[in-house]
Amino acid sequence: MKLNLVERLITNNPFRSFLQRNVEGPLLRKMGSLPEYTLCLEIGCGRGIGAQVIVEQFGAEKVIAADIDPEQIERAKENLKPEFKDKIEFRVADAMALSEPDEKFDVVFSFGVIHHTEDWRKAIKEVSRVLRYGGEFFFEEPLRPFLRNFFVRTFTGHPSGGEFSFEEFREELNSMNIDIIKMKRIGNIAIFGVGRKR
Numbered sequence: 001m002k003l004n005l006v007e008r009l010i011t012n013n014p015f016r017s018f019l020q021r022n023v024e025g026p027l028l029r030k031m032g033s034l035p036e037y038t039l040c041l042e043i044g045c046g047r048g049i050g051a052q053v054i055v056e057q058f059g060a061e062k063v064i065a066a067d068i069d070p071e072q073i074e075r076a077k078e079n080l081k082p083e084f085k086d087k088i089e090f091r092v093a094d095a096m097a098l099s100e101p102d103e104k105f106d107v108v109f110s111f112g113v114i115h116h117t118e119d120w121r122k123a124i125k126e127v128s129r130v131l132r133y134g135g136e137f138f139f140e141e142p143l144r145p146f147l148r149n150f151f152v153r154t155f156t157g158h159p160s161g162g163e164f165s166f167e168e169f170r171e172e173l174n175s176m177n178i179d180i181i182k183m184k185r186i187g188n189i190a191i192f193g194v195g196r197k198r
């Protein structure tokens with residue numbers, strides 16, 4: 001689901017980029033355990049900072065960065081530093097129906113995207129489908145109680161089909177053959193972590 005005006009303001013700004021570069025990127029990088037992060041997919045890439053973090057901090061050789069919103073993809077292309085041009089490829093694509101072959105990627109990233117999909121289970125199914133065996137799935141997502149908080153409900157436009165508890169998220173990953181290997185949970189607010197496909 002595309003972002004509303006408030007979400008665009010929250011997401012498309014330098015402070016969000018600062019957080020991705022200096023907090024989320026390093027935190028997730030420490031949780032990963034693959035020797036190399038060669039071919040990566042980022043779903044819901046937004047303005048494209050995450051894809052650059054994946055190259056800079058995970059050493060990715062190639063990142064396919066996808067977003068359902070063509071305007072976000074245009075923004076991401078404008079933000080792309082010249083040195084990343086041959087490493088990052090942008091695509092308009094729906095995380096719930098990716099046109100990528102099975103088991104193509106070493107890694108999939110979701111920086112705050114699964115909870116924006118109308119059916120989060122479909123998105124998880126797609127993540128697992130395109131991930132190779134032994135590949136890693138990095139996630140950073142808010143949980144249902146946070147999304148139901150008065151301010152979030154009033155000013156943002158999240159689909160109810162994107163809400164989950166931590167237990168539901170873990171069970172769904174497990175049923176899609178992804179085991180959570182490292183995770184940080186901030187109460188009932190958000191989770192950050194990495195899973196591995198078995």
Ligand SMILES: C[S@@+](CC[C@H](N)C(=O)[O-])C[C@H]1O[C@@H](n2cnc3c(N)ncnc32)[C@H](O)[C@@H]1O
Pocket residue numbers: 001002003011016020043044045046047050066067068069072093094095096110111112113116117118
């Ligand atoms: C909260 S923003 C996060 C953007 C970026 N990952 C970040 O961390 O700054 C969520 C992004 O997911 C995209 N999105 C929402 N639903 C999607 C879907 N079904 N498939 C792909 N992208 C989607 C939105 O257009 C938006 O750019």
